[in-house]
Amino acid sequence: MTIPAGTIDRRYSDGTAVPTPWTDVTAILDASQIFWVTTVRPDGRPHVTPLIAVRVDGRLYFSTGPEERKAVNLEANGACVLTTGSNSIEYGTDVVVEGIAAVVTDRDLLERVADAYRVKYGREWSFEVREGRFVHTDAGGQALVFGLTADTVFAFQKGNAFAQTRWRL
Template identity: 50%
Template sequence: MPSQEPRTDVDARYSSEGVAPTPWPQARDALAAAELFWISTVRPDGRPHVTPLSALWHGDALYFSTGPEERKARNLESNAEVVLTTGANLWDKGLDVVVEGTAVRTTDEALLRELAAAWEQKYGGFFHYDVGDGCFLHPSGRAYVFVVAPRTAFGFGKGEPFSQTRYRFS
């Protein structure tokens, strides 16, 4: 897992003059509060694939789930590099956060039970999961669970002052 406090810098080319970096705790809180994320994966032929999904900030990483037959799960078999994006669909308000990292499947059933409870607490009963065979289990099948520890993240502060903060994890 990465260190909790990343190295942080502002890209002056895309930031208001003299703006300070968005603190990592603020970006981390935005990740924890977000209900919708967009995941970007790469198809085996190199074409990009982007789709919305729920995700959970837990500990120092993002977790998401997907059915084994879904396009993103099949993409991860050949290339585990992902980008998870969340934020507001507004030009001049809010903070968008982008997390880059490697998706690693987790099958630890104690952790999966902890995550299933956290998912239901965050999203409600629609996201009720049982756990078995190293997966989330739900009425329409099973779902693999992946963890993405941030390698690099970006915070895009929108509105005056505008800012682009890069977070580099060791």
């Protein structure tokens, strides 16, 4: 995937700030253990909840039970935002990934996503792939897997030089 250069928004950045490098953003996405997903309820109200996510081939993936609010919301409206970063105002970089989430059913891709979960989160997050879904190895519960196709990414750098960088994909 070719990533365009990030543009810095001078309205929300220090005068000396430079755009956050894309490699910094991907490193944050790969290292972050907790993400916040925002979906849209059928009545238009937002729904936000924490979850875990992995990045495979440049795309973010997360899973949820088919009856959970986020899955129900995404079935009706795939618009979604994944957010991660630091809870500090003094340091770190927050990343916001906006796009459309869709259920993934391709077995080979699901196997690679399951492998990424095990590598990133450990054995307690082991899944088998059955009939286009994740099945938790120990608990047996089923989950849908969503892939987020990003259209806009923001990085909010904090600390000595506040900077807001945007990528349109």
